[in-house]
Amino acid sequence: MNSSQRSRLLDAAERALRNAHAPYSVYRVGAAVLADGGKIFAGCNVENASYGLTLCAERxxxxxxxxxxxxxIRAIAIISDGPEVPWPCGACRQVLVEFAKDDTPVLVAIRGHLRAAEHTTLGALLPHAFRLETKS
Ligand SMILES: [Zn+2]
Known part of the structure; x- marks a missing residue:
């Protein structure tokens, strides 16, 4: 991921955050993934009155x-309003493992402070991830 892609990814996540549906937690999150070929796909958290049905922005x-x-997926960025950077929850880490690799960069930042984004890798966030090895 080059610096232009990094910037576009963080911007896309920040834009998606504005569409978050978070009337219950009032914790808005935006996420964006960088796919093969440089395309970026964004999401926001989508809460529900039946809390357990809530979708995280990453998923x-x-x-x-x-x-x-x-x-x-070649990289993911996640943005929140803070005060802490939004490390992905355990469920989202497992979902990311399905489509990304251990060395896939994960960027987290607070809205308005994208240059201070923290980063790690998916493998660092979810070591020994579950992967179903199928017989071929
Ligand atoms: Zn999550």
Whole structure:
């Protein structure tokens, strides 16, 4: 991922945050994934009155990428209003593992402070991830 892609990815996540549906937690999150070929797909959290049905921004972004035929995720950015940077929840880490690699960059930042984004890798966030090895 070059600096232009990094910038576009963070911007896309920040734009998606504005569309978050978070009337219950009032915790708005935007996410964006960089797919093969440089395309970016964004998502926001989508809460529900039945709390358990809430979708995290990361999983919405992954779904958008997959729905458009992109199953190789090269990077992900996640933005919140703060005060802490929004590291992905355990469920989202596992969903990302399905379409990304251990060395896939994960960027997290607070809205309005994208240059201070923190970064790690998916493998660091979810070591020994579950992967179903199928017989071929
Ligand atoms: Zn999550």
């Amino acid at each position: 919405v972004a992954v779904g958008a990428a997959v729905a458009a035929g992109n199953k190789n």
